[in-house]
Amino acid sequence: MITINQVQNNHTTNNEGRYRHLFVIIESLNNELIPSSLEMLGEARRLMDDFNQKYNLNEKVIAIHLGDGIKDLSQDLISYGADAVIYVDDPNLKYPINKIYTKIISQIATDPNSIREISPEYVSAFKKPRYMFFLADSIGRHLSSTVLAELDSGLASDINKLVISDLDIKHQHKTKGETITYKKTLEMYRPDFSGFLWTTILCLDNKNPEIEKEFHPQACSIIPGAFQPIIKDTKRTGIISQYRPQFNEQDLKIKVLKQELVKNPVQFENYKIIVSFGRGIKANPEDNIKLIEKLAKLLNAEIGISLPVSKKIFHLSEKYESIYITPNRVIGTSGRKVTPVIYIAVGISGAIQHLDGMKESDFVVAINPDENSPIKDVCDVFIKGRMEDVIPVIIEELGKLSGRIKEKEIQVNTYGKL
Numbered sequence: 001m002i003t004i005n006q007v008q009n010n011h012t013t014n015n016e017g018r019y020r021h022l023f024v025i026i027e028s029l030n031n032e033l034i035p036s037s038l039e040m041l042g043e044a045r046r047l048m049d050d051f052n053q054k055y056n057l058n059e060k061v062i063a064i065h066l067g068d069g070i071k072d073l074s075q076d077l078i079s080y081g082a083d084a085v086i087y088v089d090d091p092n093l094k095y096p097i098n099k100i101y102t103k104i105i106s107q108i109a110t111d112p113n114s115i116r117e118i119s120p121e122y123v124s125a126f127k128k129p130r131y132m133f134f135l136a137d138s139i140g141r142h143l144s145s146t147v148l149a150e151l152d153s154g155l156a157s158d159i160n161k162l163v164i165s166d167l168d169i170k171h172q173h174k175t176k177g178e179t180i181t182y183k184k185t186l187e188m189y190r191p192d193f194s195g196f197l198w199t200t201i202l203c204l205d206n207k208n209p210e211i212e213k214e215f216h217p218q219a220c221s222i223i224p225g226a227f228q229p230i231i232k233d234t235k236r237t238g239i240i241s242q243y244r245p246q247f248n249e250q251d252l253k254i255k256v257l258k259q260e261l262v263k264n265p266v267q268f269e270n271y272k273i274i275v276s277f278g279r280g281i282k283a284n285p286e287d288n289i290k291l292i293e294k295l296a297k298l299l300n301a302e303i304g305i306s307l308p309v310s311k312k313i314f315h316l317s318e319k320y321e322s323i324y325i326t327p328n329r330v331i332g333t334s335g336r337k338v339t340p341v342i343y344i345a346v347g348i349s350g351a352i353q354h355l356d357g358m359k360e361s362d363f364v365v366a367i368n369p370d371e372n373s374p375i376k377d378v379c380d381v382f383i384k385g386r387m388e389d390v391i392p393v394i395i396e397e398l399g400k401l402s403g404r405i406k407e408k409e410i411q412v413n414t415y416g417k418l
């Protein structure tokens, strides 16, 4: 059991200087950056800005990018928050083959020359990156595990919250029962137990003299959609550095013939309105989902759900279950973050974990019979009532409105012709 307290004392670690910078492993396909790579860069930027300010350091966000014909994407990576890009452009790297990618990324991560142009002041001491981020997709999950095995350090997978802090740790084995301050520790949070519990993972050096060992980089894979990219700034400047790795014929035995990006079928970002439903549909789940579906169709909205609904707590026909009761529709800390113009919360109480996913919506409407539901405090319009009563009225009014809009369009067209 590890006890964690915010730091109060001044013990320091003795590995300062060897571990520098945050390396972000970028993915691209057909010469386009995968959007989630930019989300990782955004979070890396925010974390390192705070880090450098807090510790009065000048450590960098370094994007590591492998591929074929990818050099020209380097400036985009700088525009999205990287201080520097280390790229390897080679026809053999057109597709991410785990064996060769692991070899090259591990080389970059352990070669002081890789950072020579970027931060000459750290070259002589450099041993490995301080932190490392991968994407928690099918490529990044595999790659992160093999790279971290190669680098002989730990890995936290499927992370959706990150904090850097100094922690007082007391642990029977790691610290031999003493309280020791671990500086600049990356707290990596992951949703566990079906998303209902957050686990914090720490990658800590063994400071017990009997089993002393350093564990760096502190690394994780990050859930796509967990963070927002920063706004692209084409005026940002940074260092773009080509790395020449060493590999041989043996490493190139596996050939990939084709790769396709499987897009999330639920593209919230393409919709201005999102209608989400929660446990409040319980009185008549399938009929209520049909009502919500009708409303969403009229509003040209996408449909979201709360986390408990995704656990298949209602008896529904196969059709409705397969379309709507899926993890990729969950809004919140354990799901997606959305920023629509209008967010309509139907039968959702407004737990903090749900609000975390939709609080940046421009305008929030809640439909709920319980005035004491926390959602009332964060919405712009609270419609007190049961969804079974309220939604049919809205649908009727929208129907009249669209009729009127159509009439107006016809009149305008007619006058236009005249």
Ligand SMILES: Cc1cc2nc3c(=O)[nH]c(=O)nc-3n(C[C@H](O)[C@H](O)[C@H](O)COP(=O)(O)OP(=O)(O)OC[C@H]3O[C@@H](n4cnc5c(N)ncnc54)[C@H](O)[C@@H]3O)c2cc1C
Residues within 6 Å of the ligand: 191, 195, 196, 197, 198, 277, 278, 279, 280, 281, 282, 283, 305, 306, 307, 308, 309, 330, 331, 332, 333, 334, 335, 346, 347, 348, 349, 350, 351, 352, 353, 354, 357, 367, 368, 369, 370, 373, 385, 386, 387, 388
């Ligand atoms: C670590 C962790 C992570 C979590 N992550 C998430 C997450 O990402 N997303 C998420 O959503 N939750 C998450 N949760 C769960 C969260 O804490 C809440 O339990 C959950 O959001 C509640 O879902 P709900 O609003 O659908 O249900 P409830 O809290 O049960 O609310 C149902 C609401 O429906 C209303 N209602 C009842 N009848 C009607 C009716 N006829 N018409 C309209 N309204 C009605 C009720 O008044 C009530 O306000 C997480 C929890 C933990 C611990």
